[in-house]
Amino acid sequence: AFDQRGGGASAAARAGAIGVLVRSLTHALDTLPHTGSLRYKADIPRIPAAAISTVDASALSQASKTVTSPLTVRMRMNCVDLGTAEQGNVIGEWRGSERPDEIITLGGHLDSWDIGEGAHDDGSGVVHTLEALRALKAVGYTPRRTMRFVLFINEENGNRGGKKYAQVAAEEHLAGLRHVAAMESDAGGFVPRGVRMDALDSGVEMVRSWASTLEPYNLHYFGRGGSGVDIGPLKELEPRPLLMGLVPxxxxxxxxxxxxxxxWENVHKRELELGAATCASMLLMLDRNLPAD
Amino acid sequence: AFDQRGGGASAAARAGAIGVLVRSLTHALDTLPHTGSLRYKADIPRIPAAAISTVDASALSQASKTVTSPLTVRMRMNCVDLGTAEQGNVIGEWRGSERPDEIITLGGHLDSWDIGEGAHDDGSGVVHTLEALRALKAVGYTPRRTMRFVLFINEENGNRGGKKYAQVAAEEHLAGLRHVAAMESDAGGFVPRGVRMDALDSGVEMVRSWASTLEPYNLHYFGRGGSGVDIGPLKELEPRPLLMGLVPxxxxxxxxxxxxxxxWENVHKRELELGAATCASMLLMLDRNLPAD
Known part of the structure; x- marks a missing residue:
């Protein structure tokens, strides 16, 4: 469904469509539209596009196969493109005591789709980020490296916050600072399972060597894969930072x-707290165990 | 809170109380009473006892410390002991093709507290039991050993179903049948984490050797501990069966x-299905891997 939501409008327009209704990207059979980003291709007419619920999509599909008279769908939409406005990432920095020029980033994104509150996507990542900082301070931790707690902007609609952060990071690298690791929480506030890593083999092996330490906290997943949209562009830095995403x-x-x-009614307080504790633990483990070089 | 719910009434009565309100056994701060079993001790007056919500308990506790006039609580209760009635375990047997005299049991319990529907406790265990059988049949599995799918009665209020099943099992052992393993699902219909084992070292090691097979299904917990109230009495059999409980x-x-x-509104369909798949997988792994002797 992801490719249909993102590219369905242009694909349909190329085939002559004057509008497109996309079956919502969800596992649920529900009556709710689930929105998301769509990319119009250049040189193809920009036709109206809307998500409809899985229940409605099934009903429409069924109707298209069974009705004998022509099937007409009327679309009345009130969405408009209001253009761009300047907004910023929100960054808190906690300076390292031993290696202040090495930076470990933790973040989530501030923006969300207007249809709901964005409590899981990504209010939970914002809470994880703030709470990880609070928790590390509460236990009296002194960071060796500099930690940055970042609330990214525009993840849902262009990733301009993440791209800008990586651009500044590249300039910082030239100035002698080094982004050694980054973690993102952008997969919800549910009970944590572990982390997904986008890193060199040495980094992946280091994190996996912590498995027995993390096992009592029911953290068991240490796979490879995408870390997060916001921190993803940091991958281009040399040397490459260890990137990871929280896996709830x-x-x-x-x-x-x-x-x-x-x-927020659908976020479980204790599960949210466990996600924050996982982020705090990973920051601490990274700070203590990343190789000095 | 468990000891207060179970033994608080008699402990309070011994100290002269004429009634007792117990703070509910729950992690939640809510306004709901959570009920459960209570055991009156012999030779101590059976005083009225009720669970109150954690929010109400905190308010009452606070009031007891701050009000200057005597604090009076009125209890109006309509519960009665209706005595016992005969009910039975419900047992489905799937006869083994190679070792029909060796029995593997999977079960949950049919009874529940009247205050709700018992959807997680233990309707989910009942669904897991029935669905595991359906799934194994659907994939064309032929059991080597005899599998029994048991819906136990009276788990919440005396465990007479579990005790009776173990009593019959002991008679079966004398007659040449042997209960080699049993699994229970009585910890809810949430996403599965693994199993808790009450078994000899050899059995625990065997199950742990399956970890890499089960890892892709996010099953990672293979600890020791209680298996389940209903199958617990099977532990007394010689040789001792491998007992395990599903850990959601x-x-x-x-x-x-x-x-x-x-x-049931609070049971997630997919999570319930994953629990059933875990039960089916464990039955199959036990059937295939238990040592022949």
Whole structure:
């Protein structure tokens, strides 16, 4: 469904469509539209596009196969492109005591789709970021490296916050600072399972060597894969930072994702806290164990 | 809180109390009473006892410390002991093709507290039991050993179903049948984490050797501990069966446990299915890998 939401409008327009309704990207059979980004291709007419619920999509599909008279769908939409406005990433820096020129970033994104509150996507990542800082301070931790706590802007609609952060990071690299690791929480506030890593083999092996330390906290997943949209562009830096994304349990995420149900009533307080504790633990383990070079 | 719910009434009566209100056994700060079993001790007056919500308990505790006039609580209760009635375990047997005299049991319990629907406790265990059988049949599995799918009665209030099953099992052992393993699902319908084992070292090591096979399904917990109330009495058999209990994620269980919120609206379909798949997988692995002797 992801390619249909993102590219369906242009693909349909190329085939002559004058509008497109996309089956929502969700595991749920529900009556809620789940929104998300769409990219119009250049030189193809920009036709109206809307997400409809999985239940409605199935009903429409069924109707298209069974009705004998022509099937007409009327689309009445009130969305407009208001253009761009300047906004910023929000960055808190905690200076390192031993290696202040080496930077470890933790972040989530501030923006969300207007259809809900963005509680899981990505209010939870924002809470994880702030709470990890609070927790590390509460236990009296003194960071060896500089830690940056970043609330990114515009993840959902262009990733301009993440791209800008990486651009500044590249300038910092030239000036002698070095981004050694970054972690993102942008997969919901559900009970944590572990982390997904986008890193060199040496980094992946280091994190996996912590498994027995993390096992009592029910953290067991240390796979490879994308870390997060916001920190992803940091991958281009040389030397390459160790990137990781928090992996919460994923069974319920797409029930709520980009819908009117992504509200705080659907975030479990204890699960949210465990995600924050996981982020704090990973920051601490990275700070203590990243190789000095 | 468990000892207060179970033994608080008699402990308070011994100290002269004429009634007792127990803070509910739950992690949640809510306004719901969470019920459960209570055991009156012999030769101590049986005083009225009720669970009150954690919010109400905190308010009452606060009031007891701050009000200057005597604090009076009126208890009006309509519960009665209706005596016992005969009920039975419900047992389905799938006869083994190679070792029909060796029995592997999977079960949950049919009874629940009347305050809710018992959807997680233990409707989910009942669904897991039935669905594991359906799934194994659907994939065309032929069991080597005899599998029994058991819906136990009276788990919440005396465990007479579990005790009776173990009593019959002991008679079966004398007659040449042998209960080699049993699994119970009585910890909710949440996303599965693994199993808890009450078994000899050899059995625990065997199950742990399956970890890499089960890892892709996000099953990672293979600890030791209680297996389940219903199958627990099977532990007394000689030779001792390998007992295990399904371990779903536990963060939300006591939010609902024994309360009016333990209803099917609060069970996630996909998580319930994953629990059933875990039970089916464990049955299959036990059937294939238990040592022949």
């Amino acid at each position: 349990d994923g069974q319920r995420y797409f029930d709520l994702h980009h819908s009117s149900q992504d509200v | 994620d536990g963060q939300r269980y006591f939010d609902l446990h024994h309360s009016s919120q333990d209803v």
